Amino acid sequence: MAYKSKLTWADVTPKQSWLNRRQIIAGASGLGFGAIAGPIAAAVPIEREPTSYEDITSYNNFYEFGTGKEDPSRYADAMTTDPWSVQIDGLVDRPGSYDLADVLKGMDIEERIYRFRCVEAWSMVIPWNGFELRALLEKVGVQPSAKYVAFETLYRPEEMRGTRSRVLEWPYVEGLRLDEAMHPLTMVATGIYGESLLNQNGAPLRLVVPWKYGFKSIKSIVRITLTDSEPPTSWNKANPREYGFYSNVNPEVDHPRWSQASEREVGAGIFASRIDTLMFNGYAEEVASLYAGMDLSRFF
Numbered sequence: 001m002a003y004k005s006k007l008t009w010a011d012v013t014p015k016q017s018w019l020n021r022r023q024i025i026a027g028a029s030g031l032g033f034g035a036i037a038g039p040i041a042a043a044v045p046i047e048r049e050p051t052s053y054e055d056i057t058s059y060n061n062f063y064e065f066g067t068g069k070e071d072p073s074r075y076a077d078a079m080t081t082d083p084w085s086v087q088i089d090g091l092v093d094r095p096g097s098y099d100l101a102d103v104l105k106g107m108d109i110e111e112r113i114y115r116f117r118c119v120e121a122w123s124m125v126i127p128w129n130g131f132e133l134r135a136l137l138e139k140v141g142v143q144p145s146a147k148y149v150a151f152e153t154l155y156r157p158e159e160m161r162g163t164r165s166r167v168l169e170w171p172y173v174e175g176l177r178l179d180e181a182m183h184p185l186t187m188v189a190t191g192i193y194g195e196s197l198l199n200q201n202g203a204p205l206r207l208v209v210p211w212k213y214g215f216k217s218i219k220s221i222v223r224i225t226l227t228d229s230e231p232p233t234s235w236n237k238a239n240p241r242e243y244g245f246y247s248n249v250n251p252e253v254d255h256p257r258w259s260q261a262s263e264r265e266v267g268a269g270i271f272a273s274r275i276d277t278l279m280f281n282g283y284a285e286e287v288a289s290l291y292a293g294m295d296l297s298r299f300f
């Protein structure tokens with residue numbers, strides 16, 4: 001593998017800066033990086049420790065390997081991730097099939113601790129390693145007519161026992177508006193806690209969009225296509241009444257079958273109380289302007 005870190009999280013991040021990053025990035029406001037500045041940590045409503053590596057790697061959604069939370073950690077090892085290539089095509093200047101090493105070349109791998117909120121109303125805090133998606137898009141050259149980015153997961157039935165079920169149409173597909181894809185919070189993850197991604201978490205490359213429900217963070221990406229029209233997305237195709245294209249975390253817009261006002265912290269224990277879900281999962285200050293003037297109950 002081209003990128004395989006042997007370092008642990010503690011090795012790569014001194015404790016003090018790790019704490020600062022946690023406050024800055026997992027907090028409700030302010031970024032410590034990029035062009036966006038904001039009041040740091042002032043509005044942090046809760047202090048949350050990162051979820052344990054054990055929980056992050058054993059409680060998963062990756063329906064290609066089954067619908068049970070333990071299925072991915074049991075069965076995703078069957079997926080071959082080396083060699084790996086990503087086809088990048090559509091409205092780009094340099095389309096082609098890029099080997100994983102080519103994708104990673106020149107990318108600045110950073111650590112970022114993000115809240116992660118599944119539409120099923122559970123959440124984690126995950127220390128990701130990865131790079132900004134916009135850096136990759138700039139490398140391939142986005143053409144002016146592009147308005148959306150479409151993503152596709154590997155579909156290899158002989159290695160993916162869950163794809164025998166038609167619970168979703170395969171391959172799993174997702175999409176973002178171009179401005180969402182270019183936002184500095186939007187990452188391509190390559191690791192967790194300083195370790196290369198395990199298959200169950202979407203090795204070797206998966207999307208992370210921290211202000212959207214978890215299903216937008218598509219795993220094990222093999223294709224990225226720049227388009228001028230809104231791409232189809234797996235959960236919207238499966239149930240358009242329940243899952244929209246935007247899927248921004250929003251405590252005020254309930255799922256038709258359950259409330260989105262609160263969430264259960266994975267790993268907090270059975271006696272822990274639920275916590276309030278935050279608008280845009282706590283990243284409103286950074287991303288609310290992307291949706292100015294939009295009716296978020298209509299564009300859910």
Ligand SMILES: Nc1nc2c(c(=O)[nH]1)N[C@H]1C(S)=C(S)[C@@H](COP(=O)(O)O)O[C@H]1N2
Pocket residue numbers: 056059060061062063064117118119153172200201202213214215216217218219220
């Ligand atoms: N290809 C693919 N990507 C996927 C999924 C999936 O089933 N297949 N599940 C999504 C959902 S619903 C969630 S909550 C997250 C879970 O990521 P994690 O298991 O790394 O926590 O992955 C998302 N990406």
Ligand SMILES: [Mo]
Pocket residue numbers: 061118119120213214215
């Ligand atoms: Mo999810």
